[in-house]
Amino acid sequence: MEYTLTTLSRVEQSPATLELAPALADSALALSSHRLRAAPLEIHEPEHDSFLYVVAGAGLLTVGVERADLEVGSGGLVLAGERAAVESGPGELVLLQATIGPDSDRHAPLGARELVVGVDRASASQAIGARSFRVLFGPHNGSTRATLFVGYLPPGRAPWHYHLYDEIVWVPEGPGRVHRRSSDEPLDAGAAFRLRPREVHIVENSSPDRELAVLGIFTPAGSPAAAYLAEQ
Numbered sequence: 581m582e583y584t585l586t587t588l589s590r591v592e593q594s595p596a597t598l599e600l601a602p603a604l605a606d607s608a609l610a611l612s613s614h615r616l617r618a619a620p621l622e623i624h625e626p627e628h629d630s631f632l633y634v635v636a637g638a639g640l641l642t643v644g645v646e647r648a649d650l651e652v653g654s655g656g657l658v659l660a661g662e663r664a665a666v667e668s669g670p671g672e673l674v675l676l677q678a679t680i681g682p683d684s685d686r687h688a689p690l691g692a693r694e695l696v697v698g699v700d701r702a703s704a705s706q707a708i709g710a711r712s713f714r715v716l717f718g719p720h721n722g723s724t725r726a727t728l729f730v731g732y733l734p735p736g737r738a739p740w741h742y743h744l745y746d747e748i749v750w751v752p753e754g755p756g757r758v759h760r761r762s763s764d765e766p767l768d769a770g771a772a773f774r775l776r777p778r779e780v781h782i783v784e785n786s787s788p789d790r791e792l793a794v795l796g797i798f799t800p801a802g803s804p805a806a807a808y809l810a811e812q
């Protein structure tokens with residue numbers, strides 16, 4: 581199975597910074613994309629943690645005196661109050677940034693903090709049915725506010741279900757659909773959508789023969805497998 585998300589999406593053709601899921605008054609989560617070439621991305625959020633995820637290119641993340649390489653399929657963690665910089669390598673670096681505000685629940689830390697994690701190094705677990713996921717960041721490695729993971733969906737759809745957490749999902753490559761009780765939306769390359777706590781839904785892989793990968797960010801931190809079946 582190919583775990584690294586190498587597909588380039590419409591984020592590449594976006595402006596230098598694009599809001600994919602803008603901040604809401606009643607949500608601690610927001611998601612944006614950045615295209616970096618010459619000037620670095622400076623991050624200093626006094627109250628917000630940041631997850632970073634590389635869509636295309638390569639670069640370097642510096643937090644204080646620590647440095648780590650960034651490559652496609654790797655995620656980075658910058659905690660509230662830290663000063664960080666992301667520099668692109670040769671060519672352009674396309675980067676997602678998810679911010680997590682102070683109103684999110686804080687999980688007890690379960691392990692030492694990591695700066696950068698590649699999805700190919702993250703441990704695999706099962707979710708609903710044949711679906712699986714790999715957690716890049718969570719309480720086990722320094723993120724007590726939220727969890728960052730890559731999920732893998734086989735062709736087809738899961739049953740109606742919901743989660744207790746607040747979530748933003750980004751799709752590097754379709755085709756897919758997100759079904760809600762009152763709507764049905766296509767998921768093409770670069771699509772982003774929110775799932776609010778207890779919102780009943782189905783994320784469908786519309787491909788007849790290819791796995792669909794999705795990037796998820798949710799709070800409170802925990803396991804992506806924590807799902808509850810809903811009435812049909």
